[in-house]
Amino acid sequence: MPGMQVDPPAGGPGQSACCHSLVRTLRDPLTLLLGRSSALDKLFADDDLKAMLPKMDNATEESMGDLSNPMVMRTYYSRLLPWKAMFLWLNQSYVPTRQFTHREFAFTLQNEAYLRYQSFAGADELKQEVLRLNPSRFEIGPMYSGRPKDRKALMKAAFRPMTRELVFDIDMTDYDSVRTCCKDKKMCSRCWKFITVAVKVLDEILRSDFGFRHILWVYSGRRGIHAWISDPAALQMTDEQRSAIVRYIDIVKGYTTMEKRMALHRPLHPTVERAYETCLRSAFANVVLKDQDCWKTDPHQWEQVLGLIPDKENVAELLKKFPASSTAPSIDRFKDLRKAHTRATPKQVERHDQAVQDLQIQYMYPRIDTEVSRKLNHLLKAPFCIHPGTGKVCVPILASQIDSFDPDTVPTVGKLLLELEELSRRGDTAADWGKTSLRPYVELFERHAEAVAKEKAREVKAAKAMSMEF
Structure with missing residues (x-):
């Protein structure tokens, strides 16, 4: 059976x-x-x-x-x-x-x-x-x-x-609510860019914030990637310590569908601030606005995003300017979205700017399968196994070379x-x-x-x- x-x-x-x-x-x-x-x-x-x-x-x-x-x-x-x-x-x-x-x-x-x-x-x-x-x-x-x-x-x-090694699992299905090129088990080089960004951010957190050195990234063979950390300190971690690291990293939990705004505390945590300045802001422009063109391709996303903005007068104007039938590209919509309403007070402008920044982070910050990382007794597919659905080998890759990695070229x-x-x-x-x-x-x-x-x-x-x- x-x-x-x-x-x-x-x-x-x-x-x-x-x-x-x-x-x-x-x-x-x-x-x-x-x-x-x-x-x-x-x-x-x-x-x-x-x-x-x-x-x-x-x-x-x-x-x-x-x-x-x-x-x-x-x-x-x-x-x-x-x-x-x-x-x-x-x-x-x-x-x-x-x-x-x-x-x-x-x-x-x-x-x-x-x-x-x-x-x-x-x-x-x-x-x-x-x-x-x-x-x-x-x-x-x-x-x-x-x-x-x-x-x-x-x-x-x-x-x-x-x-056991400290492990992380990033799966493309957690980006289904924001990617527009593929859904479910399908994946292409375009939506793989979400994984690329996640690897860059997570690898930097693990190395800079926790001091880990021996991190092995392994392509899952279809639509995800695993991280295996073999440092002595990682192997000895208890379930409680592993859960604490998960809580430190998993800031997007509960906000992956873009139906609910992820409101971050200010000033931003240094880890989030570093990720935003070095990676997320530019990645949002290149992946969400240009390549995926999320708000033009998926009008429902545009409506969801506007529901997360506190400046309701500005939202009303944006809905009028860019209705569901609009063919305006996402990059043009974002230019108008960034601007607070002309009658907004300084406090309202500050809240508006923070909401726009939170939105970019919510789209691009790593989305991890938390249950994989929390427990010592969890099992994870071995490197170099064959994915039964694609026939691809689960190959190791370097985080430093993730930009040049193409899943379509994996043997x-x-x-x-x-x-x-x-x-x-x-x-x-x-x-x-x-x-x-x-x-x-x-x-x-x-x-x-x-x-x-x-x-x-x-x-x-x-x-x-x-x-x-x-």
Whole structure:
């Protein structure tokens, strides 16, 4: 049944079966789920996996990316996903520690069954289990006080989450009330600009206000982006501390539909003031007024915005000048909107100016999924998974390069397997991510993981030195 949680099938890696037996086995989804085929349990010796590719004539990116073919994901997991870098990033050391061995993993299988509380001794064991189960995706949770797979043998009070990365999730659907080019699950390079602005502002807050350094931004594969913060201080945060950071950042909560005015305190908080001056004001002009042309494209937004302005005499004039049938561009409307009524008192002018500024911030300030960040035990999709709806890889990106990032150029699993197929035709049957368009993303991830591990090593060294002094 979709969504049900089941225990993982038994079995393990061994000697490979022949290719024809493999194809016959993989055509039976029940066999794949329950692991009853000894041939399936013996498929995963690395030497044989290096040669695995979906076999088809006249291969195209679309055919090689057919996620209904079990060999597509299995080949991707075998030859392209950077397991060692994944291990180093989560473990923060080259030698397995509790940070990895006590870490929860969860798998979504091809039939939507959901396996939670999986844990592994190292990268190889995780890889082998992923190859065996062949999930559509997997998620990463916290490090627990005991190994998650042994939780049933532990007292309930003795099994609790201890550490995990501080994570944030920004989803394009939270901008549905203001973007005009797409809705729901659809996204294009135009509305992606809202995410671009959110990343710039949130990254600056996390670095400047909280001092975090090891922030990994990961494109979700369709219409959002995730942030993983691996600093020691972030890992050790309690639920209360995580919630406090969320409250510090989430100033737009409750005001995303533009039906209610977000009235900020004056003077503005330094964080909001900095964001407005360095990013939001110009972004509002470029994204809302020019590119999206929100108030011309969506007359209902124009009416909502006018309802947020306290200068009712000015609002009446603007409604008369720019009725619902008006084709005037948003930038012209904003010029008139900024001007307070000629008969307004100095106090009314001040309130009007503040309302206009609040409006710009309300449109462009980051909108985060607060529940993702509040709790230690929350799970989040792993980097380098494949989005089942788009076939795109969930690739890491740099906040400093977010302006040049185009989601449409992110490699799909079909593109990557087609690249492997072309290499195979030239005689290179053992090629991995290093010879594909995934390479720059993996190299970025490796650099990030190494930096995290070095920080952890310095912390351990300093703790040992301090203990020796006493």
